[in-house]
Amino acid sequence: MTVTIIGIGLIGGSMALAMREKGFASRIIGVDANKEHLQKALSLGLVDEVMDWEPALDQADLVIIAIPVNAVGEIILPLLNRIQHQVLMDVGSTKQAVCELVRSHPMHKRFVATHPMWGTEYSGPEAAVRGAFANKAVVICNKEESHPGAIEMVENMYRAIGMHLLYMDAMAHDLHAAYVSHISHITSFALANTVLEKEREDQAIFELASGGFESTVRLAKSNPAMWVPIFMQNKENILDVLNEHISQLRKFKSCLEKENYEYLKELIENANKIKRIIK
Amino acid sequence: MTVTIIGIGLIGGSMALAMREKGFASRIIGVDANKEHLQKALSLGLVDEVMDWEPALDQADLVIIAIPVNAVGEIILPLLNRIQHQVLMDVGSTKQAVCELVRSHPMHKRFVATHPMWGTEYSGPEAAVRGAFANKAVVICNKEESHPGAIEMVENMYRAIGMHLLYMDAMAHDLHAAYVSHISHITSFALANTVLEKEREDQAIFELASGGFESTVRLAKSNPAMWVPIFMQNKENILDVLNEHISQLRKFKSCLEKENYEYLKELIENANKIKRIIK
Numbered sequence: 001m002t003v004t005i006i007g008i009g010l011i012g013g014s015m016a017l018a019m020r021e022k023g024f025a026s027r028i029i030g031v032d033a034n035k036e037h038l039q040k041a042l043s044l045g046l047v048d049e050v051m052d053w054e055p056a057l058d059q060a061d062l063v064i065i066a067i068p069v070n071a072v073g074e075i076i077l078p079l080l081n082r083i084q085h086q087v088l089m090d091v092g093s094t095k096q097a098v099c100e101l102v103r104s105h106p107m108h109k110r111f112v113a114t115h116p117m118w119g120t121e122y123s124g125p126e127a128a129v130r131g132a133f134a135n136k137a138v139v140i141c142n143k144e145e146s147h148p149g150a151i152e153m154v155e156n157m158y159r160a161i162g163m164h165l166l167y168m169d170a171m172a173h174d175l176h177a178a179y180v181s182h183i184s185h186i187t188s189f190a191l192a193n194t195v196l197e198k199e200r201e202d203q204a205i206f207e208l209a210s211g212g213f214e215s216t217v218r219l220a221k222s223n224p225a226m227w228v229p230i231f232m233q234n235k236e237n238i239l240d241v242l243n244e245h246i247s248q249l250r251k252f253k254s255c256l257e258k259e260n261y262e263y264l265k266e267l268i269e270n271a272n273k274i275k276r277i278i279k
Numbered sequence: 280m281t282v283t284i285i286g287i288g289l290i291g292g293s294m295a296l297a298m299r300e301k302g303f304a305s306r307i308i309g310v311d312a313n314k315e316h317l318q319k320a321l322s323l324g325l326v327d328e329v330m331d332w333e334p335a336l337d338q339a340d341l342v343i344i345a346i347p348v349n350a351v352g353e354i355i356l357p358l359l360n361r362i363q364h365q366v367l368m369d370v371g372s373t374k375q376a377v378c379e380l381v382r383s384h385p386m387h388k389r390f391v392a393t394h395p396m397w398g399t400e401y402s403g404p405e406a407a408v409r410g411a412f413a414n415k416a417v418v419i420c421n422k423e424e425s426h427p428g429a430i431e432m433v434e435n436m437y438r439a440i441g442m443h444l445l446y447m448d449a450m451a452h453d454l455h456a457a458y459v460s461h462i463s464h465i466t467s468f469a470l471a472n473t474v475l476e477k478e479r480e481d482q483a484i485f486e487l488a489s490g491g492f493e494s495t496v497r498l499a500k501s502n503p504a505m506w507v508p509i510f511m512q513n514k515e516n517i518l519d520v521l522n523e524h525i526s527q528l529r530k531f532k533s534c535l536e537k538e539n540y541e542y543l544k545e546l547i548e549n550a551n552k553i554k555r556i557i558k
Contacts, residue, residue, distance in 0.1 A: 117489040137486045166486055179478040180487045184495040187470050190527040191463065192550035197527070198520050199458040206556045207416045207445055208459045210396040214557050215494045216463040221554050224547035228540055235535050241477050242532050246525060248469040248476070253521050256514050261507055268503035271471035275500050277485045278493055 002027040004060035006053060006075065008041040010120060011091055012066030013128025016046045018161035021130070029056045041125040057082055062153060065090040070229035072098055080107045087150040089114050093177060094233040095141040095170035109147040112154040113170060115139045115177070116163060121221040134162035141170040178237035185219050185227055186242060192220035283308040283339035285332060285354065287320040289399060290370055291345030292407025295325040297440035300409070308335045320404040336361055341432060344369040349508035351377055359386045366429040368393050372456060373512040374420040374449035388426040391433040392449060394418045394456070395442060400500040413441035420449040457516035464498050464506055465521060471499035 003025040005012040009032075019025035030047030032038045038050040057063055057079060065072050065079075069092040079088055080102060089112040090098055102108040116138040120127060138158045143151055155165060168176070195217070199205050205213075231238055255264035282304040284291040291309075298304035309326030311317045317329040336342055336358060344351050344358075348371040358367055359381060368391040369377055381387040395417040399406060417437045422430055434444060447455070474496070478484050484492075510517055534543035 117487055119489060119491060121491075136489065139487070176478065176480075176483045176487050179474055180484055180492050181489060183473065184470065184492045186528070186531050187466055188495055189547055189550035190524060190531055191466050192553040193527045193530075193546060194462065194520060194524040195458055196549065196552055198523050199455065201455075202556050204455045205459055208396055208418070208455050209557055210398060210415065210460060212398060212400075212498050213459050213463045215497050216467055217553055217557060218494050219491050220550040221557075222547075222551075224544045224551070227547060228544050231535060231543060232538070232540055235538075239532065239535050241473060242528065242535070244477050245469060245473040246528050246532070248472045249465070249521065249525050249528070251472075252465050252469055253518065253525070256510060256518050256521070259511075259514075261511055264510060265503045265507050267472060268468055268501075268506060270475065271468040271499040272501075272503070273475055274471040274496055277481050278488055278496060278500075 001025055001061045002029065002059055004029040004031060004053075004056040004063045005047065006031040006056075006063065006065045007067035007071075008032050008037055008046055008125050009066065010123050010127040010129075011116070011118075012064065013041060013044070013046045013125045014118075014130075014132040015064060015066065015091070015116075015161070016041075017128055017130050018133055019157065022160045022162075024157055024160040029060060031056045037125050044125055044128070046125055046128055053079070054082065057086060060086050062086065062157065063088045065092075068092075068226050068229050069094050069097065069233055073101055076102060076111070077105060080105045080111065083107050083110050086110065087112065087153045089154050091116055093181065093230045095139075095173045095177075097233045099142050099145065099170040103145065108145065110150055112146045112150050113141040114154060114158070115141070115173060116158070117181070121219050123223040123226065133158075136163055137166050138163040139166045139168050139173050141168055141173050143167050174234050175237050178234050178241050182230060182234055182238050183241045183245060185222060186231075186238065187245065188217055188219035189222075192217050280304055280340045281306040281308065281338055283310060283332075283335040283342045284326065285310040285335070285342065285344045286346035286350075287311050287316055287325055287404050288345065289402050289406040289408075290395070290397075291343065292320060292323070292325045292404045293397075293409075293411040294343060294345065294370070294395075294440070295320075296407055296409050297412055298436065301439045301441075303436055303439040308338060310335045316404050323404055323407070325404055325407055332358070333361065336365060339365050341365065341436065342367045344371075347371075347505050347508050348373050348376065348512055352380055355381060355390070356384060359384045359390065362386050362389050365389065366391065366432045368433050370395055372460065372509045374418075374452045374456075376512045378421050378424065378449040382424065387424065389429055391425045391429050392420040393433060393437070394420070394452060395437070396460070400498050402502040402505065412437075415442055416445050417442040418445045418447050418452050420447055420452050422446050453513050454516050457513050457520050461509060461513055461517050462520045462524060464501060465510075465517065466524065467496055467498035468501075471496050
């Protein structure tokens, strides 16, 4: 099977590695607006060939769009205008906007909206990771809006790279993604800004940072080109959970101010319940 | 050398493993208010013997207090009342309170205030980790208030287990610890409470949680018995950094509300600067 990957960065590059390793893709074509990334992807062996999107679409069985969610919106209608037998899918962190955008296109049934729940704070083809995605979940959205054959090809690909499949409508996906993924990025960005603002001694941060700090601040290294469009597209859900988060932080603040250590203990014990979910 | 460890949990147990592996301790005595922990520490081979604190002190060369910081305050004066030739040290996350408490005791020069910058979100003797502390920093506070021989023994121990030594006064330590360690725990506890409040479908959290969420929420599993006393003792510094953090989160909120995506990008780019410190 020939797979074209549009956007050969962290996610696209890691999918290329996984699809080749599992024998799902026999030929991988890379498309990217960034010529350096294309050359890097070739030299790293992520892709076999690079070309413009039109011939890359024409020669593919499956086309994977793995670019920031705002850029998906720019390329997806031109792709559908030209598509014939191919299956088109995206891997973006928001799903409502893209599903709404394609819905009125006559070829929209060739498109499958997906979100594999894997990533790191790094970006670009060098960030591609071998063995990513294995044993992680992938969400397939609005399954009923895609052609069953298209769904089947996408399911086969995700199963081949070791993911387990979940199905949601796009609206539910964006809500859950805000709660479980997007808010973590906001808190981590804000934590980094907090520490950089308060702690003027870089050396103190560097020397005192233990695994705990590194863990909570890790996502703050994430790429704005990817995350600003996600926050834009999922604004309402993120504002909702961000308001809740600020109110939860205020509870900690109030406990400290009032020296209400019993309630502080309760807040922490409640937070400990996350153990029942995250081992 | 005989080392007595008071509190044979995550930190005490991991230090026992490291001191034995490096040949620093030939005999390790465990003291703990929790009898089950003592039995567990014996069966795991963390300690050679268990006994009450008085004989354990009498037989030791070095005594390490590795219990919650409020409990340190309860046992440290009785220990100093009985101490003779031994060196006494603690490993707590706050340093001002303990240094102030011991300062007027006639034997206070036998005490060394330290804080090894390592930990995990788990607790108890089963949480002890082999190879912990290696290549991490340890802060030794108010060095000039301790006997040079006591400092030397503590430095030798930390060097033996692979740590590099930093020196600070206790006030500076507590400030930096608030910025770099304590605030991370507050944000993680609050993030867990946020997600548990908003996301009533445990299954959705479980299935959608990717490495990013796990990383930011990991510290939320931490033990309230350890953390409430730390937050109490370092209240002023933590309130200061917590206020800054809430104000940083409000900037993200305002960007989303006003759709000011340029400023949102700037906030994220600023957060990315943490890369210059945390690789």
